[in-house]
Amino acid sequence: MKTPDALTHETTARPATRRRRPPRRDKLAPYLFVAPFLILFLVFGAYPLLKSVVLAFYITSGPRDQVFVGLENFRFLLTDPDFWKAVRNTVVYTLWSLALQIPLALGLAILLNSRWVRGREFFRLAFFSPNLVGQVFVGVLFSVLFVPQYGLVNRFLHATVGAPLDTRWLSEPSLIMPALVLTSLWMYVGMHMVYFLAGLQTVERELYEAAQLDGAGNWGQFWHVTLPGIRHVLIFVVIISTIGSFQLFELPWVMLGRSPGPDGAGLTIVMYLYINGYVSGDLGYASAVGWTLALGLLVVSLLQLRLSGALRS
Amino acid sequence: MARFPYGASAGVMAGLALASGAYLAARRGQQSRSDLRLWTFAKPHGDAYLKMLPDFLRRHPGVSVDIQIVAGEAVTSRLQAAFWSNLDVPDLAEVEISWAGSFFRGRLESIGFRDLTERVRRTGLWERVVQTRFAPYTTRGRIFGIPHDVHPVMLAYRRDLVEKLGIDVDALRTWDEFVEVGRRVTIPGKRFMMELPPEGLSVLEAMLFQRDGGYFDAQGNCTLDNEIAIETMRYYAPLAAGKGRIGNDLGGGQIFTRALEDGYYLFMIVPDWRTKTIEQDVPKVGGRMALAPLPAFTPGGRRTSTWGGTMIGVTKRCADPDLAWELMMHFYFNKEALAEQFRNTNILPPARDLWDHPAYDEPRPFWSNQPLGRLFANLAPQTPPQYTSPYIGLAKAKLSEALIACVRYYDRYGARGFDGFVRQQMARAAAEVRRQMRRNPYLHENA
Structure with a gap:
């Protein structure tokens, strides 16, 4: 066991050894350690990204047949009604998801952050647990819950509000989006709740006490203390929810039987990309869709950051 | 170790990376040992092939065949x-008909x-098989797949309920007659x-x-806006909508089982493969079901249609295409084995000369002792x-x-205003498909 004196001695002695030129082996070491990641990233990350930029200017049939078409893919994309249907569906889904998920998650987080609720740990786990299963599993589960005549959702609605038993949630175009939003609500509210809980626990108690002394009620405390206190978490949750919603694919793909559903009511941008790239085989067009989506997401995220004032801070 | x-x-x-790499390399070696590797997406097909395989291997000593069942769409x-x-x-590889294109x-x-x-012509397969079944696996005049089936279509019905309602199924020779009866017995929401x-x-x-309509013609042109397609849509939509509707659909799987048990549907369209699904999924209605030819659109017209299908193809990577062809012939045209397969799957094989086996005349208790095979073979x-x-895929959408x-x-x-609306919708659908097709620079090469 080394004494404190010995440690001090070693520390002070180190500059003398530093003057020596490090052996060649030590110079190489960092590069060798980084190399596995770098090689994998270059091969599976950077190269496909760059390749997809090039591909976006070709009409392809698989990777071998390619014809250069310049900006034709983008021109076709912007005039394709299916693309705009996918954009419309995705935006509607995103807006509804944000409008429902965020307040619900925040409300649950505030509730479960309260000292007066018993069994908080159990409820936190219960609300978070849908995240432990994948979208495919959730898709299968909800496609059973939503079946007409015998499904649990219809049975419940029939018993409570007298809704017709043969409501076709997943085959009536106007009901497909509500079904998807409800499903995603079940899946993601718990995850957002955890983020908000973490944020709420950083808000100092003294601020609430001060606000109470100033005569602020519950609503005033929420508006002037809680919300500013978790502002950064809120911005983060809104941005990741937006990005996640724009990337929606598995859930409708599974729930609608590996199709965009009747009338394309469940067609999302990523599903549109998948169908064009992997069903029709036009990887060039799919690349154009992918880059358009990426640019769109960038613009939306920057807009959100700007509107929330996060860029200034 | 500290000296490393x-x-x-x-x-x-480094040790873990080397060990896992070596394991993967060894597995790769194991996988490629078979002389022939076949992928199928249908478990019943895979099970049937496994039963037929020993006979093939006996005739080809030293050959090994690996049959892999790759789930559904993943294949x-x-x-x-x-x-x-x-x-x-x-x-x-076997490919489902709607994905073949x-x-x-x-x-x-x-x-x-x-x-x-060339092989199809040279070996006489063109004459043996119901020729229309090559159509889905043909592009620009070249055949790339052999059909696994014919999949003719019939009407399946709840015989007990239909008899109780006094419907004479033999008298339903045209769709007009069928619809007329349908409007009489339908109770929306119940039956x-x-x-x-x-x-x-x-x-x-x-x-x-x-x-004789469809999405495309033999030359691959979109036909969604031709008169047949417009007429069919004009006929179909009023059967599924409005006051005079005679049909509904609740979905597949367990829901279909419940609906059929409850008598929610009286009739349904079934290809041969679906009769087996019904036998397995709705055993309670066994003995109370029966089959009848589809009503025709015009008196004396065609009494069947088609639904679904599978092709098998030899890939260009196959090192021994002659052996692969022999395996295909063994699985698709072996009379005895296919008769046994028919008993297990109800799927009629595609070659006419196979249908004279007694298996196709066996009465089926589930279907009120009707000879299911013969009924489908007569229509095939x-x-x-x-x-x-x-x-x-786009055309379907x-x-x-x-x-x-x-x-x-x-x-x-x-x-x-319905007629004009239908015409307008079908024209729009066809125009969208053609717009996409025009982008493909390869489609009309070698045509």
């Missing part, structure tokens, strides 16, 4: 990826399957004359094919063609959009 350059951790990591995406990367390509998108020489046209989806395409497609020669294209628009229109406005 950069310490023990790096040594452990298509895996196969597509395998073709594109030229890695892990099987020697033979997606393999024919590029230049003929870039298609991952071998061109079987429908037939399973008929207002948003799905299965029955509309069957009706379209029955009338009339099976209509089903032409395909790489754009079949567009037809679905048109169907929903027409059903909604009819629900809201009835027959007023």
